[in-house]
Amino acid sequence: MKIVGTVDELRDLLRPARRSERTIGLVPTMGALHEGHLSLIRQAREQCEVVVMSLFVNPAQFEEPADLDAYPRDHARDGELAAGVGVDYLFAPGVEEVYPQGFTSRVSVSGVTEPLEGQHRGTAHFEGVTTVVAKLFNMVQPDVAYFGQKDAQQAVVIRRLALDLDFAVRIEICPTVREPDGLAMSSRNERLSPSDRRRATALHRALRAAAEAIASDERTTGTVIAAAMAELENVELDYFELVNPDTLAPVGERIDGGEVLAVVAARVGATRLIDNQSIQVPSTSDGEQAGSAKQEVLHCSARC
Numbered sequence: 001m002k003i004v005g006t007v008d009e010l011r012d013l014l015r016p017a018r019r020s021e022r023t024i025g026l027v028p029t030m031g032a033l034h035e036g037h038l039s040l041i042r043q044a045r046e047q048c049e050v051v052v053m054s055l056f057v058n059p060a061q062f063e064e065p066a067d068l069d070a071y072p073r074d075h076a077r078d079g080e081l082a083a084g085v086g087v088d089y090l091f092a093p094g095v096e097e098v099y100p101q102g103f104t105s106r107v108s109v110s111g112v113t114e115p116l117e118g119q120h121r122g123t124a125h126f127e128g129v130t131t132v133v134a135k136l137f138n139m140v141q142p143d144v145a146y147f148g149q150k151d152a153q154q155a156v157v158i159r160r161l162a163l164d165l166d167f168a169v170r171i172e173i174c175p176t177v178r179e180p181d182g183l184a185m186s187s188r189n190e191r192l193s194p195s196d197r198r199r200a201t202a203l204h205r206a207l208r209a210a211a212e213a214i215a216s217d218e219r220t221t222g223t224v225i226a227a228a229m230a231e232l233e234n235v236e237l238d239y240f241e242l243v244n245p246d247t248l249a250p251v252g253e254r255i256d257g258g259e260v261l262a263v264v265a266a267r268v269g270a271t272r273l274i275d276n277q278s279i280q281v282p283s284t285s286d287g288e289q290a291g292s293a294k295q296e297v298l299h300c301s302a303r304c
């Protein structure tokens with residue numbers, strides 16, 4: 001694995017691959033790698049001939065300087081892990097390389113950035129994400145870019161960005177990787193104290209409670225949400241919502257058939273965590289499909 005710090009060097013290194021039409025996969029990260037990131041890299045390794053992982057703790061997407069300072073950084077460990085799963089180029093630019101003196105441009109996506117995280121963290125967060133991701137797409141010019149479903153809203157926003165601005169990149173969203181007790185893997189988990197770590201499983205339990213309620217033919221949104229809320233009493237909740245997976249608009253008072261995305265964000269101690277689960281909703285009249293919703297819950301129980 002080669003570590004690269006500048007855009008010029010990266011372009012020089014990728015030129016032969018591009019000329020010989022080898023597929024280039026990009027896994028954008030902010031480091032503090034865990035199994036979730038490694039699963040993205042493994043998927044990129046399987047599907048692409050050249051794998052680039054970017055490692056850049058993007059100041060533009062942190063709304064609080066303290067949060068940026070507290071973000072875990074261990075580039076040596078990240079380098080070892082990345083090399084171990086087959087990254088070819090570790091692109092780790094400095095802040096000046098990404099945001100040189102005089103930088104004033106921003107890339108922003110409206111609509112899907114506004115609810116949920118946009119409402120609780122401010123839209124500047126997603127503007128920071130879309131600006132850096134657009135820059136990474138231009139710097140690396142990947143054929144495929146890999147993101148995690150764990151950041152469900154970010155995934156929707158990035159798909160929108162790529163579509164709207166005609167980036168010639170396929171966006172792959174990979175499944176959330178979970179700890180054995182269901183907690184979604186996140187770089188933020190290492191900040192949890194042992195007691196907060198135990199409380200943090202509430203997010204996953206709430207998602208499961210919602211999925212189970214739907215699998216038991218409950219279709220009143222308020223009742224499904226109440227079942228989830230019962231699991232969230234010991235955390236400081238920002239939101240628990242059932243939304244359309246494409247538009248992120250809240251579902252109406254009743255849940256129709258199709259796919260619903262359950263999304264949750266909460267503070268556990270000083271750490272803010274997010275999680276989500278896609279739920280296939282059968283129409284209640286269709287017995288065969290109702291069985292498949294139950295299967296989805298069972299599948300989730302087995303996996304989580």
Ligand code: PAF
Pocket residue numbers: 028029030056058061129132133151154
């Ligand atoms: O998901 C992340 O780690 C970041 O938001 C990303 C996509 C690497 C942009 O900084």
